[in-house]
Amino acid sequence: MKNLVRKILVLLAIIPIFGFSANKEDVLRIGFQKYGTLILLKASGNLEKRLEPLGVKVTWNEFAAGPQLLEGLNVGSIDFGTVGETPPIFAQAANAKIKYIGYEPPAPKGEAIIVPKNSPINTVADLKGKKVVLNKGSNVHYLLVRALENAGLKYSDIETVFLAPADARAAFEKGSVDAWVIWDPFYAAAQTTLDAKLVQDGTNTVNNHQFYLAEESYAARRPDVVAIIFDELKKVNDWAISKPSEVAAALSPLTGLDLLTLEKALARGGYGINYLNDAVIKEQQKIADTFYDLKLIPKKLDIKSVVWIPETKKGK
Numbered sequence: 399m400k401n402l403v404r405k406i407l408v409l410l411a412i413i414p415i416f417g418f419s420a421n422k423e424d425v426l427r428i429g430f431q432k433y434g435t436l437i438l439l440k441a442s443g444n445l446e447k448r449l450e451p452l453g454v455k456v457t458w459n460e461f462a463a464g465p466q467l468l469e470g471l472n473v474g475s476i477d478f479g480t481v482g483e484t485p486p487i488f489a490q491a492a493n494a495k496i497k498y499i500g501y502e503p504p505a506p507k508g509e510a511i512i513v514p515k516n517s518p519i520n521t522v523a524d525l526k527g528k529k530v531v532l533n534k535g536s537n538v539h540y541l542l543v544r545a546l547e548n549a550g551l552k553y554s555d556i557e558t559v560f561l562a563p564a565d566a567r568a569a570f571e572k573g574s575v576d577a578w579v580i581w582d583p584f585y586a587a588a589q590t591t592l593d594a595k596l597v598q599d600g601t602n603t604v605n606n607h608q609f610y611l612a613e614e615s616y617a618a619r620r621p622d623v624v625a626i627i628f629d630e631l632k633k634v635n636d637w638a639i640s641k642p643s644e645v646a647a648a649l650s651p652l653t654g655l656d657l658l659t660l661e662k663a664l665a666r667g668g669y670g671i672n673y674l675n676d677a678v679i680k681e682q683q684k685i686a687d688t689f690y691d692l693k694l695i696p697k698k699l700d701i702k703s704v705v706w707i708p709e710t711k712k713g714k
Contacts, residue, residue, distance in 0.1 A: 424452075424453050424454045424455065425454070425455045425456075425457055426449065426454050426455070426456050426457070426477055426478065426620075426623055426627075427457050427459060427475065427476040427477045427478070428440070428456060428457070428458050428459065428476060428477070428478050428479060428627075429459050429460075429461050429467040429470050429471065429476035429478070429479030429480075430458060430459070430460060430461070430467075430479065430480065431460070431461055431462075431463065431464070431467065431480070431481075432460065432462075432583070432653050433582065433583045433649070433653055433655075433663065434480060434608065435480070435502075435608075435631055435634050435635055435638065435671070436479070436480050436631075437649065437652055437653070438634045438637070438638065438645065438648065438649070439630055439631060439634045440458050440652075441648060441652055442634060444630050444633070444634075445626070445627065445630045448626050448629075448630060449623065449626060452622070452623070454623060459475065459476055461479070462562045462563060462564065463485075463533045463536050463562055463563060464481030464482050464484070464485035464533075464535070464536050464537065465481075465485045465488060465489075465533065465534065465535040465536060466562070467479045467480075467481055467485070468481060468485045468486065468488075468489040468494060468496065468611070469489075469494075471489070471494065471496060471611065471612075471613050472489060472492065472494035472495070472496070474613065476613070477612060477613050477616040478499075478610070478611070478612045478613070478616070478624070478627060479610075479611060480608060480609065480610050480611070481537070481608070481609055481611065482509075482536060482537025482538075482581065482606065482607070482608060482609070483537045483540060483604070483605070483606065483607050483609065483681075483682065483685055484535055484536055484537050484538075484539045484540050484685065484689075485535055485536060485537070486498065486609055486611060486682070486704075487535075487682070487685055487686045487689060487695065487699065487701075488535035488689075488694075488695060490686075490699050490701075490704055491686075491689075491695035491696060491697060491699060495613060495614035495615065496611050496612070496613065496614060496704055497611060497612050497613075497614050497617040497704055497705070497706040498609055498610075498611055498674050498682075498701075498704060498705045498706060499609075499610045499611060499612050499617065499624060499627075499628065499673070499706050500609070500610045500628055500631075500671050500672055500673050500674065501607045501608065501609050501610070501671070501672060501674055501678055502607060502608040502609075502635075502667075502668045502669065502670060502671055502672075503607070503668040503669065503670050503672075504605035504606060504607060504668050505600075505605075505606045505607075505608070505666060505667050505668030506599060506600030506601045506602075506603065506604055506605060506606050507599050507600065507601060507666040508581055508582045508585070508599075508600070508606055508663070508666040508667060508668070509537060509538050509541050509579070509580065509581040509582070509585060509599065509600050509604075509606050510541075510579070510580065510581075510585050510596055510597070510598065510599040510600070511525075511530075511541070511542065511545060511577055511578070511579050511596075511597040511598050511599075512570075512577065512578050512579075512580065512585065512588055512589075512594040512595060512596055512597060513576065513577045513578075513594065513595050513597055514570070514573065514592070514594065514595065515592070515593040515594060515595050517576070517577075517595060519576060519577060519597060520597065521549065521597065521598075522545045522546060522548070522549035522551070522597060522598055523549045523550065523551065524597075525546070525549075525551070525555075525556050525576070525577055525597075526551055526555045526556065527555070527556070527557075528556055528557065528576035528577060529556075529557045529558075529559055529574075529575040529576045529577075530542065530556050530557070530558055530559065530575065530576065530577045530578070530579060531558075531559040531560075531561050531566045531569050531570060531575040531577070531578050531579070532558065532559075532560065532561075532566065532578070532579040532580070533560065533561065533562055533563060533566065534558075534560035536581070537581055537606055538579040538580060538581055539579075539689075539694075540604055540685050540688070540689075541579060541600050541603060541604045541606070542558075542579045543688060543689075543692065544603045544604055544688075545598050545603055548603060553692055559575055563580065563584045566578055566580065567584065567588065570588070570592075570594075571592065577597065578594075581606075582662075582663035582666055582667070583653065583655055583659055583660060583663040585663070586655075586659045586660070586662040586663040586666075587655060587659045589659075589662065590656070590658050590659045590662065591659070605681060606668070607668070607678065607681070607682075608668065610627075610628070610631070610671070612624055612706065614704075617706050621708070624706070624708075625708060628671065628673075628708075631671050632671050635669055635670060635671050638664070638667070638669055639669045639670075642661065642664045642665070643661070645660075645664060646660040646661045646664055673708055674705050679701050679702050679705060682701045683699075683700075683701045683702075686698075686699040686701055
């Protein structure tokens with residue numbers, strides 16, 4: 399009898415090592431930012447309802463910007479999130495285990511280079527020798543690179559100051575920087591509350607795609623959950639397209655932003671969610687190659703190697 403008890407105790411000690419636990423909770427950890435489709439999905443509660451029969455609990459974690467969110471993905475604190483074009487490139491260059499799941503259509507007007515309302519700066523060429531603040535590795539980083547290139551300037555012709563959006567706005571308001579490269583809804587808020595002047599948005603310069611990404615091992619382990627997230631995001635996106643005023647009203651208490659700011663930002667959004675295609679992968683590859691050439695990332699990347707293939711497309 400003693401030997402039997404001893405064997406049972408040994409078995410119970412071994413079970414957690416191999417990851418078997420009848421009571422282990424299955425949790426999907428989602429990273430979101432202050433604005434966008436994911437925050438609407440969070441507010442709806444629909445994802446939780448869809449995943450409840452599978453025994454999957456959902457937790458939500460807010461991040462200030464894309465680079466910080468992908469760092470969370472890299473260190474294993476979240477499983478899924480959404481960011482702009484550039485953060486995944488910096489993350490992949492840092493060996494983060496990420497998978498592109500889907501993307502939203504272009505929204506070039508949703509990011510811009512802005513200056514204080516009384517600034518003498520009117521064109522991108524006027525930025526030569528000036529201090530420009532932005533969030534390093536965010537979607538606007540590529541906008542700045544391309545805008546300078548189109549204006550005949552080098553990246554080294556300006557002084558970059560890297561700050562997260564809240565600190566960047568403070569620096570912008572104090573006048574300690576000359577220009578701010580920023581995305582919605584922070585861009586819209588600067589227009590409505592600071593009367594900031596537009597120098598250039600992404601029109602005819604960048605696409606400004608929004609991407610949905612998952613941690614590599616999670617995407618491999620739970621393709622069923624990833625597919626459900628994608629399906630629910632499509633439903634929320636359809637709502638955003640059909641009833642923008644309702645969406646603005648729903649977002650206002652979640653973001654702390656007024657309706658005018660949100661309506662301005664929503665009007666510039668790119669709506670519709672799709673799995674990645676060859677054209678979008680090619681666009682991302684171009685951005686990655688550009689940053690490598692500028693020595694902003696340490697190695698060449700293969701974007702296609704980190705694109706998730708849904709079960710329905712495998713073998714085709």
